[in-house]
Amino acid sequence: MDSKVMSSPGEIARVYKELSLYPSLSRADVGPVITSQYGGKYSNIYTEWSQRDLERNENVKFCRQYIVFHDDKSVVYSGASGNCTEIKGEVLSKDSPSGDMKAVVRESSVKGEDKQFLEVWSKNIKMKSINLSALKKHGKVYDDASCYYLTLFGCLVWSHSETHLLYVAEKKRPKAESFFQASNAEQQANPNNPATEGQFVFHEDWGEALGDKSCPVLCILDIEGDFVSVLDGLPDDISPGQAFWAPGDTGVVFIGWWHEPFRLGLKYCPNRRSALFYMDLTGGKCEQLSSGKTSVCSPRLSPDQCRIAYLECSVYGPHMQCSKLCMYDWYTKKTSVVVDVIKRPGKDGFTGIYSSQLSPQCWSADSQRIIFACPQRSRKDLLMVDINTGSINSLTAKSDIGSWCLLNIERDLMVVSCSSPNCPPSLWVGFLPGIDSQENVDWVTLEDSEKLQDVDWQILTFTPPSEDDNSQYSNLEFDALLIKPKEVKDEVKLPLIVTPHGGPHSVIVAEWLLSSAVLCRMGFAVLLVNYRGSIGYGEDSIYSLLGNVGTQDVKDVQFAVESVLKSGSIDEQKVAVSGGSHGGFLACHLIGQYPGFYKACVARNPVINMASMIGSTDIPDWCMVEAGFVFNTDCLPDAAEWEKMLNISPIKYVSQVKTPVLLTIGEDDKRVPNKQGIEYYKALKARQIPVRLLWYPGNNHSLSKVDAESDGFMNMVLWMIQHFSD
Ligand SMILES: CC(=O)N[C@@H](C)C(=O)N[C@@H](C)C(=O)N[C@@H](C)C(=O)O
Numbered sequence: 001m002d003s004k005v006m007s008s009p010g011e012i013a014r015v016y017k018e019l020s021l022y023p024s025l026s027r028a029d030v031g032p033v034i035t036s037q038y039g040g041k042y043s044n045i046y047t048e049w050s051q052r053d054l055e056r057n058e059n060v061k062f063c064r065q066y067i068v069f070h071d072d073k074s075v076v077y078s079g080a081s082g083n084c085t086e087i088k089g090e091v092l093s094k095d096s097p098s099g100d101m102k103a104v105v106r107e108s109s110v111k112g113e114d115k116q117f118l119e120v121w122s123k124n125i126k127m128k129s130i131n132l133s134a135l136k137k138h139g140k141v142y143d144d145a146s147c148y149y150l151t152l153f154g155c156l157v158w159s160h161s162e163t164h165l166l167y168v169a170e171k172k173r174p175k176a177e178s179f180f181q182a183s184n185a186e187q188q189a190n191p192n193n194p195a196t197e198g199q200f201v202f203h204e205d206w207g208e209a210l211g212d213k214s215c216p217v218l219c220i221l222d223i224e225g226d227f228v229s230v231l232d233g234l235p236d237d238i239s240p241g242q243a244f245w246a247p248g249d250t251g252v253v254f255i256g257w258w259h260e261p262f263r264l265g266l267k268y269c270p271n272r273r274s275a276l277f278y279m280d281l282t283g284g285k286c287e288q289l290s291s292g293k294t295s296v297c298s299p300r301l302s303p304d305q306c307r308i309a310y311l312e313c314s315v316y317g318p319h320m321q322c323s324k325l326c327m328y329d330w331y332t333k334k335t336s337v338v339v340d341v342i343k344r345p346g347k348d349g350f351t352g353i354y355s356s357q358l359s360p361q362c363w364s365a366d367s368q369r370i371i372f373a374c375p376q377r378s379r380k381d382l383l384m385v386d387i388n389t390g391s392i393n394s395l396t397a398k399s400d401i402g403s404w405c406l407l408n409i410e411r412d413l414m415v416v417s418c419s420s421p422n423c424p425p426s427l428w429v430g431f432l433p434g435i436d437s438q439e440n441v442d443w444v445t446l447e448d449s450e451k452l453q454d455v456d457w458q459i460l461t462f463t464p465p466s467e468d469d470n471s472q473y474s475n476l477e478f479d480a481l482l483i484k485p486k487e488v489k490d491e492v493k494l495p496l497i498v499t500p501h502g503g504p505h506s507v508i509v510a511e512w513l514l515s516s517a518v519l520c521r522m523g524f525a526v527l528l529v530n531y532r533g534s535i536g537y538g539e540d541s542i543y544s545l546l547g548n549v550g551t552q553d554v555k556d557v558q559f560a561v562e563s564v565l566k567s568g569s570i571d572e573q574k575v576a577v578s579g580g581s582h583g584g585f586l587a588c589h590l591i592g593q594y595p596g597f598y599k600a601c602v603a604r605n606p607v608i609n610m611a612s613m614i615g616s617t618d619i620p621d622w623c624m625v626e627a628g629f630v631f632n633t634d635c636l637p638d639a640a641e642w643e644k645m646l647n648i649s650p651i652k653y654v655s656q657v658k659t660p661v662l663l664t665i666g667e668d669d670k671r672v673p674n675k676q677g678i679e680y681y682k683a684l685k686a687r688q689i690p691v692r693l694l695w696y697p698g699n700n701h702s703l704s705k706v707d708a709e710s711d712g713f714m715n716m717v718l719w720m721i722q723h724f725s726d
Pocket residue numbers: 267268269319320501502503504505506580581582583607619622671701702
C-alpha cells in the first residue's frame with residue numbers, strides 16, 4: 001500500500017519552519033574558576049549559537065551564559081545565568097585568560113561608512129574603542145574565527161600578560177582609484193610609490209567562501225599604547241593564520257600557507273602546503289618549525305606551555321585525508337607523531353583522525369592528553385589520546401547519541417554539543433576523568449533537546465559484491481544512514497530519497513540534519529550513503545576512489561539503494577535522488593547510468609563535466625586527483641587526461657537520462673562554477689527531458705543562506721512529489 005506523504009506546500013513549510021527553529025552551537029568558552037568566600041567553586045560558560053530566521057532571511061547569532069558549580073573534578077550544580085542575547089556587529093570576541101577583560105572586533109557604520117573597531121571591555125565599562133579603519137594600518141580583520149571548525153586564517157588572541165592582542169587582517173593595499181584622480185600632492189609626495197595602483201588590478205583570493213581574503217597579515221595591538229603594529233619579517237611567499245602567543249609572549253606561532261605560484265581554494269582543502277612558524281618578537285627572526293613538505297593546521301599550545309599539538313596530512317592528493325596528530329616540543333624543538341595515519345581500522349575499531357580542526361583548547365589540564373571529536377565511520381565520537389603512549393580511548397562510543405562535538409575544554413571541564421538524526425543539538429558539560437581512571441564521563445545537561453518520537457535512524461553496513469571489489473584496495477565496507485518515520489504499518493511502502501554526500505572525501509555522520517528530519521515528518525524515508533572514498537573508514541577507503549569516481553562511487557550508492565529496496569519497506573516506484581557538488585555529480589550519474597530507476601533528481605551545484613570545470617574552479621587539483629592523475633601547478637592536462645575527465649563525468653551519460661531534473665545553482669559559486677549546471681540544463685533541454693533550474697544570486701557553493709536553503713528545500717520536495725506521480 002502506498003504511503004501518503006505530506007504534499008501541501010503550506011503544511012510542508014509549517015513543518016520546515018517548526019524544525020528549523022532548533023539552533024546549532026558554534027562556540028563555547030569556559031571562564032576562570034572563581035572560589036566563593038565559602039570555598040565553593042564555579043565557572044562561567046559562554047556559548048554562541050546560530051539559528052535560521054526565516055522572517056529576517058538570515059542566520060541569527062546569539063549568546064547564552066551558564067554557571068557551573070564544581071570541585072575541579074565533578075559538576076555540583078549548573079544552570080543558565082540569564083536569557084539569550086542576539087549578537088550583532090561582533091566580528092570576533094575573546095575574554096582575557098583571567099576573565100577580567102573582553103576584546104571585541106566590531107563592525108559599525110559611521111556616517112554611512114562601514115568601520116571596524118577593536119574594543120576592550122572591563123567589567124561594566126568599554127575601556128577602549130580603537131577605530132582600526134581610521135588607523136589605515138591594514139585592511140579588514142579576518143572574521144573566520146568565530147566558529148572554530150570553520151577557522152582558516154582568523155584569530156583573536158590575548159597575550160599571556162593580557163597587555164597585547166593578536167589578530168589577522170587583510171594587508172593594506174594602495175587605494176584603488178584612477179591614476180587621474182590621485183591628488184597631485186600625493187603623487188608629488190610619493191613619486192616612486194604611487195598612491196594608487198589603478199582600479200583594475202587582479203588580486204588572487206583563497207577561493208570558495210574566501211573571496212574577500214587574499215594577503216593576510218599578523219597584527220598586534222598594544223593595549224596600553226593604543227598602538228597597532230603589522231608584523232613584518234615573514235617570508236614573502238607565505239600567508240599566515242591561526243596564530244597564538246608563544247610561551248612567555250616572546251613571539252607568535254602561526255600556520256603559514258605557501259601561495260606561490262598561485263592560490264588554490266582553501267576551504268575544505270586541508271591539503272595545501274603549509275608549515276608551523278615562530279616569529280620571535282624580540283629578535284625579529286622567523287623560524288620554520290615543521291618540514292614544509294606537508295600540510296599542517298590547528299596548532300594548540302599545551303597548558304604547561306611546553307608542547308604544540310597540530311594536525312598534519314599530505315600536500316595535494318585527496319582533499320580530505322586521514323591526518324596525523326603531531327607534537328612539537330617547545331624546549332627540545334623535537335617533533336613527534338602521536339597518532340599516525342590508519343590505513344585500515346584495527347581490532348580496536350579506531351579508524352584514524354579525520355578532523356580538520358582541533359577545538360580551541362584540546363589539552364587536558366595535566367598536558368598529557370588531547371581530546372578531539374572525530375568521524376568514526378558514520379558516527380562522530382569524542383576521542384582521548386595519551387601523548388606518551390599514543391593510546392586512544394573513546395569517551396562516547398557506547399553512547400546511543402550519534403554525533404558529539406567538543407566545543408572546548410578548560411582545566412578538564414569539557415563543553416560538548418551532541419545530537420542524532422532524531423534529536424536536535426544539546427549542550428552538555430562534564431569533567432575529563434583522571435589519566436588512570438576507568439570511570440566514564442559524568443555528563444550534565446545545560447540545554448536539552450527533545451527527541452522526535454516519530455523519527456527513527458539506523459546505520460546499515462554494506463560489503464560491495466565481488467565484481468565491484470577494488471583489487472588494489474580490496475574488502476572495503478561502507479555504510480549508509482537510513483532515517484525514516486517510526487510508526488509505519490507493515491503493508492505501507494515508503495517513498496525514498498537517496499542522498500550521497502559530496503566531497504567526495506567527506507562523510508555524513510549520525511547528527512541532527514534539518515532536511516532529513518523534515519522529510520521523515522513528511523513521510524519519506526531517507527538514505528544517506530557513505531560510499532567507499534568517504535572519510536572515517538581508514539585511508540585505504542579514501543584512496544580506493546581516486547581514478548574511480550563515476551563508477552565505484554556510483555555502484556556503491558546503487559548497491560545500497562537496491563539492498564534497501566529488498567527489505568520491502570520502500571515503494572520502488574517512488575525513489576528519488578538528490579545531492580550537492582560531488583553528491584550532485586553522483587545524482588546525475590545515477591539517473592544516467594540507471595535510466596528510469598529514479599523518478600526525480602535534484603542536484604545542488606553539481607559537478608557535471610570535470611573537463612570543463614578544471615579551467616574555472618578554485619580547486620583544479622581536485623579534478624586531476626579525483627580522475628586519478630597527479631596535479632602540478634606548472635602543468636596542464638594532456639589530451640588523455642582531458643578525455644578521461646570527460647568520460648567519467650555525468651554529461652557523458654546525458655543521452656540516457658529519463659529522469660526529470662531540478663538544478664539549484666549558486667551564482668557566486670567558486671568551487672563548482674555555475675556554468676556546470678547550465679551545461680547540464682541545456683543538454684537535458686535539447687533532449688526534451690523535464691528540467692528546471694533555480695538560480696540563487698548572492699549565494700555560493702553551499703547554498704546555505706536562509707533564503708536559498710529554505711527555498712531549495714521546498715522546491716526539492718515539491719519537484720519530487722510532482723514527479724512521483726508521473
Ligand atoms: C570534502 C570536500 O569538501 N572536498 C572539497 C574539495 C570540495 O569542496 N569538494 C566539492 C567538489 C564537494 O563535493 N563539496 C561538498 C562537500 C559539498 O557538499 O559542497
